[in-house]
Amino acid sequence: MRKLPAAFYLTDDVIHAAQTLLGKLLVTRFDGLYTSGRIVETEAYNGVVDRASHSYNNRRTARTEVQFGKGGKAYVYLCYGIHHLFNVTLAPEGHPLVVLIRAIEPVAGIDTMLARANKSSPDNSxxxxxxxxxxxLGIHTAHSGDSLQKEISIYDDGYVLPPAEMGVSARIGVDYAGQDALLPYRFYIKGNASVSGPLKWRT
DNA sequence: CAGTGGATCGTCT
DNA sequence: GACGATCCACTGG
Incomplete structure (x- = not known):
């Protein structure tokens, strides 16, 4: 188990980072509660030139300011008034590149996860x-801006994804982005039961 | 499995 | 004042 170093997050290659994060362990430790899951689905958001990105056209607001800082932090925002979406920020200061974590396969702290989800037994959802x-994982918008070297962190446990098992597709839920909605910026582990989206985009 | 519709609120125009 | 980088329950096949 090796924590991804701060240097990992300073790349400008958001596509490669989104691919590399597949198979890594996303870990949280809040109030002594340890939970972790293997990242099985990611999406790249390519900053100022990407219509699907919150930072498209260099738009800076209080919400997106974290994206413009040095990579290696959490960018968490509220979607549809209900859902908190977690992203990893990348690149040196001024480059608002992020990777959205779309799915994890639960690994540790399953009881805690069940309690947070108000469920009684684990399933693929x-x-x-x-x-x-x-x-x-217990992440919410208050964690936006947090370092990924503290309560929230990402580990490499030696898992290696065979290249043939990596799937690629367009991103989900970004129809508003015009042509950019068609970009092949979603990556997933083929056949993994925790991957979201339509069946044809899970196999 | 596919399709539909309701929930819910911070953010930006 | 409109609209989401979504989820769930429910319908029908």
Whole structure:
């Protein structure tokens, strides 16, 4: 188990980072409660030139300011008034590149996850979908801006994803982005039961 | 499995 | 004042 170093997050290659994060362990430790899950689905958001990105066209607001800082922090925002979506920020200061974590396969602290999700037994939906990822890991908008070297962190446990098992598709839920909605910026582990989206985009 | 519709509120125009 | 980088329950096949 090796925590991803601060240097990992300073890349400008958001596509490669989104691919590399597949198979890594996303870990939280809040109030002594340890939970972790393997990242099985990601999406790249390519900053100022990406219509699907909150920072498109260099738009800076209080909400998106974290994206413009040095990479290696959490960017968490509220979606549809209900769901908290967790992103990893990347790149040196001034480059608002992020990777959305869309699904995890629960690994440790399953009882805690079940309690947070108000469920009694584990199933494939526990870490499926970006809203569920934050729910079971206990992440919410107040954590936006937090370092990924503290309560929230990402580990490499030696898992290696065979290249043939990585799936690629367009991103989900970004129809408003015009042509950019078609970009092949979503990455997932083929056949993994925790991956979200339509069946054809899970196999 | 696919399709539909309600929930719910911070953010930006 | 409109609208989401979504989820769930429910319908029908």
């Amino acid at each position: 526990l870490g499926r979908g970006p809203g569920n990822v934050t729910r079971v």
